[in-house]
Amino acid sequence: MKVTIKRIAEILKVNPSTVSRALRGKPGVSEELRNKILRTAEELGYYPDTRARSLKEGSTRTIGILIPDMGNPFFANAVAAMERVLFPMGYSFFLCVTEEDNEKERINLQKLLSYNVDGILAAPVDRIKNIKLYKQIQSKGIPLVFFDRRIVDLKVPYAVTDNRDGVYKLMDYLKKMGHESLGIITLHRESYTGMERLNAAIERAKELGMEVRENWIKDGKSTQRGAYEAAKELFKERKLPTALFVCNNVMTLGVMKALKELSISVPDSISLVTFDDSFWNQIFDPPVTCVAQDPMQLGMIAATMLLNSIKYPDQQEQDGVILKTHFIERYSVKNLLITTNGEG
Template identity: 30%
Template sequence: MGKTSITIKEIARQLGISKSTVSRALRDSSEISGATKERVIELARKLNYSPNPIALSLLKNQTHTIGIIVPDIDNPFFSTAISGVEDVAYSRGYHVMIYQSHESYEREMADVRHIADRRADGLIVSVASRSLHHQHFADLQEGGIPIVFFDRASNEVQTHKVLVDDYTSSFAGTEHLIEQGCRKIAHVSGPMSLAISRNRCNGYRDALRKHKLPQRDEWVLEAEYNQAGGTERAYQLMALRERPDGIFAASDRIAIGVHWALRQLGYRMPDDVALLGFSDLGVSSLLDPPLSSIAQPSFEMGRQSAELLLELIENKSTPVTYETRVLKTHLQVRGSSLKINAPVVQASAEIPEESYPS
């Protein structure tokens, strides 16, 4: 038993030549005679030789491996982004190691530590909501391992970032609710420790301000980015003396929790309360009524993050200036916010394509 992979030494032995020659022949070096090359290559194929990548890594101090840390792998936003990362990584000969922080500071630091220990060539990360500091990222970068942030970035660390325009999209989303006739609009935000949460919240606030609508502290509630958070906050909101007639949730997972609570409580969407989410997960369109949402190009965010990272990895010198790419979102209007008798804005009445994942 035991993995007894065949080595260059074995090929050399069988052919009665030196390891150096075998190595060169395999790499198709110009200084080896055609005849020798042929013999080596044929035997290598016959023995099913594959070079030991571990030995190569030791030699080159390069692992051809990149790490990615996301809060949660079963959030479709992240799993799709991962697929985008894999798409470019694999095509360029890199492997992807996936880590989950589960929103925990400790776990995230352990993940970073693991990535450093394993000598990954680089890291793509979307920061955990409970990360208190980002020194661990700075340290990693200091140690020569480049980082790219996507979605949830750190302000403390200078590097490439791939984001969407959270502020503008939230502003536009809130305006959509206003156009549907909502006048008392609440917001269930994500944890304020994250810039995306603050930006989304500010977009909401500024839209209300622009339209001179009332702003109340009780209408802005913070939650973790998950369903339970949404459900809990919806119960709180609807129990208020001054109930909202529209809710903008900072993510679809939160929105799904709100949706569930509203249905439990007997409210009709969009007539009693209009609801809007953020990210446009595949499941959102399956709800009844289907959820309106601000769609993010998650796959493309993953792709671009990987491209930027490989650039950092393969150009040894630190770039003079780092890039922040801001990708486009679009408002996907569905039944949860589209009121029949309101002026139609961007209605997509047809069957949403997302209902047919391949």
């Protein structure tokens, strides 16, 4: 038998409204009765039913967080940061994991709509499939902030990394080190991030006169396993590029594993640069040169933007925040200019 306000009211032979007022500390109930009510509530182990309360009051004080992958420390840390911002404000969290699957994303978004969350933080799967659902969320006036990825067609506030700029830094560096050919292990291509990084890499590389063959571009599917297989595929090619660009952190693990199995040494046989800097990049042998983005910062900013959207629902200005990456030079890229000189 559940302990409710009604139940307490019955026991104490008072009206439920009085119990409610007593528990919420509202005026209109004598000190004596209030104490008696508080005591029995404590004794019986009463907890207010948020469903009923929020039904009456409107707000649920919950936030939906939608990410593609729990196992990726990038997202795990972003979520951690969001929690740190939002928890002190009294919010709880619905965690939704899409696994890059449109169908799972759809179901989760519909659930969030049904749960009447106060806001949504989402890293959407792709730019097409569930756009209608996101539009619906928007048109219902539910505060929504994209992070890491966005849907460009939608006028929704976002916090993302400047992928293009980050990739340019890497490409320019490779060129500077004398590399003239490039392979790429891509994210799954439907995603915003996937597109951005791939296109930027190809464009910049070509601008710099580097060769990027079609069959040097392999789909890593955003996962460790996918990247592992992609790398294995790549190294079956007769002619190989001198440098390899891996589009995110977890895929780097897969590529590394493949390299180890094939006994291909970095940077002697091939040079390596990556997007993202997880701890393992520093402790690889050799440490991997990369552009870093800070998932905690991203999460914090996204959460703060959401809070703002919740507070000022009509504000349309805050279009988006674009974070710059931080270039970190380590030892995974060979300087071909020096080497060839030495050999010549």
